[in-house]
Amino acid sequence: MRWAKYGLLGANLAMLLVAAIERSAQSATFVHQKRYVMGTVFEIVIYDEDLPKADAAARAALDEVVRLDGVMSNYKPESELSRLNRTAHLHPIRVSRELYDVIEQSIYYSRISGGQFDISVGPVVDLWKAALAGGSLPTTAEQAAALRCVGYKEIELLPPDRIEFHSECMRLDLGAIGKGYAVDRVAEVLKAHGIRRAYIDAGGSTIYAVGAPPGANAWNVQLRDPSGKLVPQIMLMNNSVSTSEQSAPSVLQGEAPGHIVLPQTGKPLQTRYAVSVAAPTATASDALSTTLLLLGPTKGAALAKTLHNVAAIWIDSDGQRTIAGDGVGFQLAGERLPVALPSASGTTMETARKDSNQ
Amino acid sequence: MKQLSLVCALLLGSIALCTPANAKVFFRVAMPFLPPADKTGIQDLVLQWPSQDSFAIAQLRSQGYRVWLQCEAKELTAAVTAAERTKAAGVIIASAPSSGQPTLSEEIRSYMATHKNTAFRVLISGGKQPQMKGRLVVERNGVLQVSSPSTQPWLDTNLAIVRLAQATYPDSVPTIYDFRWEPAEAPAGAWKPDAEDFALAIAESDADRADVIIDFPAPLQKALNEGDQQAWSLWKKVMLYLKFSSQAQKAKTQPVAGLGVIVNEVLASYEPVNLMARHNLAFEVIRPSALTLARLSTWNSVIVFCSLTAEAAAMLRDFAAKGSVVIFVNPHDEFPWHSAAPDRREAHSAAYTIGSGQIVELDEPVIDPENFARDIRRLIGRERSAIALWNSLTTLVTAYRKEDLRDATLYLVNYADQPDNVQVQVRGHFRQVRWESPEVPCCASLPFAERDGFTEFTIPSLRIAARVHLDAEKSSAAH
Numbered sequence: 001m002r003w004a005k006y007g008l009l010g011a012n013l014a015m016l017l018v019a020a021i022e023r024s025a026q027s028a029t030f031v032h033q034k035r036y037v038m039g040t041v042f043e044i045v046i047y048d049e050d051l052p053k054a055d056a057a058a059r060a061a062l063d064e065v066v067r068l069d070g071v072m073s074n075y076k077p078e079s080e081l082s083r084l085n086r087t088a089h090l091h092p093i094r095v096s097r098e099l100y101d102v103i104e105q106s107i108y109y110s111r112i113s114g115g116q117f118d119i120s121v122g123p124v125v126d127l128w129k130a131a132l133a134g135g136s137l138p139t140t141a142e143q144a145a146a147l148r149c150v151g152y153k154e155i156e157l158l159p160p161d162r163i164e165f166h167s168e169c170m171r172l173d174l175g176a177i178g179k180g181y182a183v184d185r186v187a188e189v190l191k192a193h194g195i196r197r198a199y200i201d202a203g204g205s206t207i208y209a210v211g212a213p214p215g216a217n218a219w220n221v222q223l224r225d226p227s228g229k230l231v232p233q234i235m236l237m238n239n240s241v242s243t244s245e246q247s248a249p250s251v252l253q254g255e256a257p258g259h260i261v262l263p264q265t266g267k268p269l270q271t272r273y274a275v276s277v278a279a280p281t282a283t284a285s286d287a288l289s290t291t292l293l294l295l296g297p298t299k300g301a302a303l304a305k306t307l308h309n310v311a312a313i314w315i316d317s318d319g320q321r322t323i324a325g326d327g328v329g330f331q332l333a334g335e336r337l338p339v340a341l342p343s344a345s346g347t348t349m350e351t352a353r354k355d356s357n358q
Numbered sequence: 359m360k361q362l363s364l365v366c367a368l369l370l371g372s373i374a375l376c377t378p379a380n381a382k383v384f385f386r387v388a389m390p391f392l393p394p395a396d397k398t399g400i401q402d403l404v405l406q407w408p409s410q411d412s413f414a415i416a417q418l419r420s421q422g423y424r425v426w427l428q429c430e431a432k433e434l435t436a437a438v439t440a441a442e443r444t445k446a447a448g449v450i451i452a453s454a455p456s457s458g459q460p461t462l463s464e465e466i467r468s469y470m471a472t473h474k475n476t477a478f479r480v481l482i483s484g485g486k487q488p489q490m491k492g493r494l495v496v497e498r499n500g501v502l503q504v505s506s507p508s509t510q511p512w513l514d515t516n517l518a519i520v521r522l523a524q525a526t527y528p529d530s531v532p533t534i535y536d537f538r539w540e541p542a543e544a545p546a547g548a549w550k551p552d553a554e555d556f557a558l559a560i561a562e563s564d565a566d567r568a569d570v571i572i573d574f575p576a577p578l579q580k581a582l583n584e585g586d587q588q589a590w591s592l593w594k595k596v597m598l599y600l601k602f603s604s605q606a607q608k609a610k611t612q613p614v615a616g617l618g619v620i621v622n623e624v625l626a627s628y629e630p631v632n633l634m635a636r637h638n639l640a641f642e643v644i645r646p647s648a649l650t651l652a653r654l655s656t657w658n659s660v661i662v663f664c665s666l667t668a669e670a671a672a673m674l675r676d677f678a679a680k681g682s683v684v685i686f687v688n689p690h691d692e693f694p695w696h697s698a699a700p701d702r703r704e705a706h707s708a709a710y711t712i713g714s715g716q717i718v719e720l721d722e723p724v725i726d727p728e729n730f731a732r733d734i735r736r737l738i739g740r741e742r743s744a745i746a747l748w749n750s751l752t753t754l755v756t757a758y759r760k761e762d763l764r765d766a767t768l769y770l771v772n773y774a775d776q777p778d779n780v781q782v783q784v785r786g787h788f789r790q791v792r793w794e795s796p797e798v799p800c801c802a803s804l805p806f807a808e809r810d811g812f813t814e815f816t817i818p819s820l821r822i823a824a825r826v827h828l829d830a831e832k833s834s835a836a837h
Contacts, residue, residue, distance in 0.1 A: 035774075036490060037776075045494065201494060203510075251725075251726075253704070
């Protein structure tokens with residue numbers, strides 16, 4: 001496996017963990033594996049005294065992501081989601097527990113966000129992704145046609161395992177929640193293998209921490225900051241953080257596409273914010289980071305306050321920030337935020353924005 | 359930037375009109391012991407000079423290897439003498455001369471003229487181990503950080519330094535690149551670098567059509583010498599890729615590229631060119647002195663990273679007027695089209711409509727190469743793209759064709775080492791599409807479709823390397 005890395009703290013790659021970790025942790029061993037799947041690189045770091053066990057656990061967890069990609073991919077024509085997209089407008093389709101579960105959770109986030117989060121936005125997103133990839137910008141007519149296919153209320157869940165679309169052109173895209181769902185599954189697989197200290201990273205945009213690294217109370221994750229002024233960080237232990245940000249604006253052209261699209265207008269979101277959301281699960285942080293970016297800090301903060309153990313931080317390119325929610329705290333450069341922050345320093349990492357596949 | 363230290367010194371010289379005939383893989387060894395060449399599949403070995411004695415060279419030559427001596431530029435005279443005395447195949451010069459001395463190119467050409475039995479290569483610095491990277495990397499302060507602000511997999515590739523070197527060195531002075539294996543510890547009983555690491559390095563060299571020096575780890579060398587079964591199992595996998603590489607087209611070829619890049623100073627253009635390579639923008643690099651109407655006729659877009667003469671600027675204006683796109687990065691010159699107001703002005707750029715094309719000027723250096731590469735792709739648009747890959751973010755493609763022929767060969771390298779179905783779109787009409795890989799003997803036919811002037815096909819399960827042969831219709835253009 002060319003992507004597997006092993007080591008002991010204090011040597012070569014093992015330098016990857018912070019100097020702040022206590023001396024007692026110096027003998028802890030770790031496994032680092034990565035794999036390209038779901039259009040990004042999934043990485044897992046596991047601390048365990050039993051390296052072969054950790055290695056097997058990481059491998060099994062990444063295999064699970066590959067399996068889930070076969071369920072949830074809208075790029076693979078043979079995936080379960082693609083089959084659903086092709087046929088669910090004709091009659092109810094029986095789906096796997098995972099697909100039913102992730103769609104059900106998606107509809108929950110659609111409801112609580114008043115439709116800002118909407119996995120049926122696929123046809124519109126595809127138009128703009130094509131433009132991001134070098135195609136021409138979609139015409140008004142193309143946008144209008146795609147927009148007619150959008151609407152999560154046209155998805156009908158038929159418990160326990162069937163789904164039907166009430167729109168002929170509906171096409172679901174799990175890009176705003178699928179990676180988070182997979183990260184949660186990775187955590188479950190690792191725990192089932194007896195792993196107690198692990199860091200799971202889906203392309204930097206969605207992270208889940210199992211336990212804490214040796215000698216620390218939590219994993220210290222550095223968050224995306226478009227201003228470069230705030231150095232936001234968060235401590236994670238058995239919870240998740242995700243970051244969303246619109247595609248970078250064009251420097252050579254005027255109107256630019258973007259991969260995050262407003263379901264109401266079918267146009268790319270115009271925003272200067274990056275938002276990071278901490279939540280008990282990666283599914284929640286993944287879905288909410290997109291939702292709260294779309295809502296913006298005012299409406300988003302109102303929503304975040306209604307959710308248990310969810311906290312969000314919006315930062316714009318000038319360094320203006322809004323923080324809302326509870327359960328965990330964000331730490332900013334030069335500021336002390338005592339909100340539920342573990343006291344000890346931990347391993348520092350950084351999240352990045354979610355991005356399109358191009 | 360350390361990696362560019364020598365590349366930056368590669369400035370003057372005429373232009374490489376074609377890419378090298380084919381890539382050769384050299385292995386740099388520390389010890390003069392290796393099983394015979396017919397067992398390892400290796401042809402060329404590199405020894406560091408002057409640390410090796412004549413015995414080592416003789417020993418390896420007796421095993422069937424061609425031996426090259428790698429030396430510093432200041433040691434060139436002595437190394438050439440030693441190479442001739444020991445019947446070494448050639449000399450690889452590892453660094454540029456200091457200022458005030460003749461340029462390396464001139465010095466080497468002088469040696470080439472007087473030492474006809476000795477081959478020469480200039481070693482380009484700045485190479486890196488080809489690999490797909492994750493986000494978790496080592497920082498100097500020991501903090502685990504991410505490597506990139508994007509979720510797109512990051513590929514370390516040598517295509518940019520190869521193309522820049524091919525442009526800045528004369529065709530008559532062959533170049534070669536190398537890299538150091540990045541430290542990574544393997545589980546007990548496993549080798550690192552492993553077979554896939556070697557295979558990727560070989561495949562990349564093949565795809566870039568550039569010679570490469572790969573370090574032969576001493577423990578592996580020793581294990582092969584001792585007949586270690588596990589070592590030989592690894593090496594047999596590597597040999598598959600060596601064989602595949604050696605079967606590549608031997609004729610001189612031209613890159614299939616619709617985008618020309620004009621550079622005069624490597625440092626200012628390296629990062630943008632690297633990201634353009636990463637985004638599979640099929641491009642050629644030239645120096646301004648090589649800009650001709652004939653060269654422009656093969657492109658539909660140009661990016662300019664340097665000052666141009668008034669004559670060259672006029673040539674590019676006429677080029678744009680015919681429907682092409684020209685992008686100037688941080689220009690300091692006054693151009694004739696400045697007499698009119700731009701048709702569009704953004705915060706850091708201005709666009710001028712010229713005839714049926716446009717000229718875009720970015721009034722600052724490239725600050726975000728990733729975003730710049732995406733912008734370029736959008737600006738030149740699908741209709742001007744020579745090649746595009748879909749749903750394969752870990753594969754890079756290069757394409758070549760023989761002079762005066764419309765047939766083309768694509769070289770694909772998947773940096774993720776996980777089989778991927780790669781969807782390919784190539785401009786032009788072709789009679790037949792065939793492919794081969796180390797795992798698929800030459801050649802299997804691929805079904806293809808034609809759409810909007812492009813030929814589209816899917817390579818099934820691309821693991822690390824593949825070549826796709828596009829046989830042209832006799833009466834249609836492949837480019």
